Amino acid sequence: MRIPGEGGATRRPRGRRPRFRRLLVPAVVLLVTGCSGGGAPNPPGAQSPPPASSAQSTAAPPASQAAPPETSAGPTPPPAPAAEPAPPPAALSDLELAGLQSLPVGDLPGWKQVFTEDFTLSDVPIGAFPGPAYQARWSAGYKDGTPDTAGQASGGQSGYYPSKVLSVSNGTLDWFMHSENGVFMGAAPTPRIPNASTAPPRANSLLYGRVSVRFRADSLAGYKTAWLFWPDSGVWPRDGEIDFPEGDLADYIYGASHWADPDPAAADVFFSKSRFPSWHIATTEWTEGRVAFFLDGQLLGAGITRTPNTPMHYILQTEACLPACPAPQTQGHVQLDWIALWSRV
Numbered sequence: 001m002r003i004p005g006e007g008g009a010t011r012r013p014r015g016r017r018p019r020f021r022r023l024l025v026p027a028v029v030l031l032v033t034g035c036s037g038g039g040a041p042n043p044p045g046a047q048s049p050p051p052a053s054s055a056q057s058t059a060a061p062p063a064s065q066a067a068p069p070e071t072s073a074g075p076t077p078p079p080a081p082a083a084e085p086a087p088p089p090a091a092l093s094d095l096e097l098a099g100l101q102s103l104p105v106g107d108l109p110g111w112k113q114v115f116t117e118d119f120t121l122s123d124v125p126i127g128a129f130p131g132p133a134y135q136a137r138w139s140a141g142y143k144d145g146t147p148d149t150a151g152q153a154s155g156g157q158s159g160y161y162p163s164k165v166l167s168v169s170n171g172t173l174d175w176f177m178h179s180e181n182g183v184f185m186g187a188a189p190t191p192r193i194p195n196a197s198t199a200p201p202r203a204n205s206l207l208y209g210r211v212s213v214r215f216r217a218d219s220l221a222g223y224k225t226a227w228l229f230w231p232d233s234g235v236w237p238r239d240g241e242i243d244f245p246e247g248d249l250a251d252y253i254y255g256a257s258h259w260a261d262p263d264p265a266a267a268d269v270f271f272s273k274s275r276f277p278s279w280h281i282a283t284t285e286w287t288e289g290r291v292a293f294f295l296d297g298q299l300l301g302a303g304i305t306r307t308p309n310t311p312m313h314y315i316l317q318t319e320a321c322l323p324a325c326p327a328p329q330t331q332g333h334v335q336l337d338w339i340a341l342w343s344r345v
Helices: none
Strands: 019-023 111-117 158-160 166-169 172-180 183-186 209-217 223-231 241-248 252-258 266-275 280-287 290-295 298-303 312-320 332-344
Touching: 158 312, 172 312, 183 312, 209 223, 209 312, 223 280, 223 332, 241 280, 241 290, 252 280, 252 290, 252 298, 266 290, 266 298, 312 332
Parallel strands: 019 266, 158 183
Antiparallel strands: 111 332, 166 172, 172 183, 172 332, 209 280, 209 332, 223 241, 223 312, 241 252, 252 266, 280 290, 290 298
């Protein structure tokens, strides 16, 4: 089925389960700490970000000095063994933001920061996003009534309804996931990179990029995130797809690198052991020939097979009914504390 706003191109048929290699890769946790701001009370059923924490130095302590020589008579004790040299620091481009709660600001080696948002300019009620405070930097995405991925096959049983879902409160962008009259509702907002195209959803088009998001969600079986890089061409599966964080909100978080390949089921998928109700930081690093996924400082894995190599744009796609719809009474919140985007240099 063709989707408005995608240049008439057919969108990914997610009803088919991907063929993937289940990969679990050991990871090194790299700690960098920071803080998060507070604000007005949350919407009903939502959680506030954790309180601010003090920054801690990651520098190694100085090596201990040798003890002064003995002055009393007697045998001289053997010298202490020399300390082993400290391991070299990890490259900054591979640092994940484990423990970091505040919005990361600044370039990284190999990356130029092109967008940041922490939703502290103003509150916006449901039905008004992006509003004057955010309209230059955000699009609400697909219009009300646009079928989501599952809705394209079900005749609209689930779809995007930003006017009934999106709001800003307490420094977070909030999705109120719920149903009305038997229709399950989500939304797919998109950030706009300054000086990029003004025609959503291609306002953040990148050829290779890095994105970090701090997020959480209530445990809501039947609702899911698929926050993704989608090809500007709209030609899928030929031009691939990159999803992270992805998963049913009552299940585990995972990342998926869909191959640029004619087979729509071909993908490398990396599962975490983390679920949505806690606050997490997810980072995707998309470079030539490699798509790496980090969650809370742990490298889940990196796809290296037929990785996307054409311009893509980032969509915070939050939807329902894959593989099954929620119970009609299921409702709750998805929250985004901040987002940062970098382009490759």
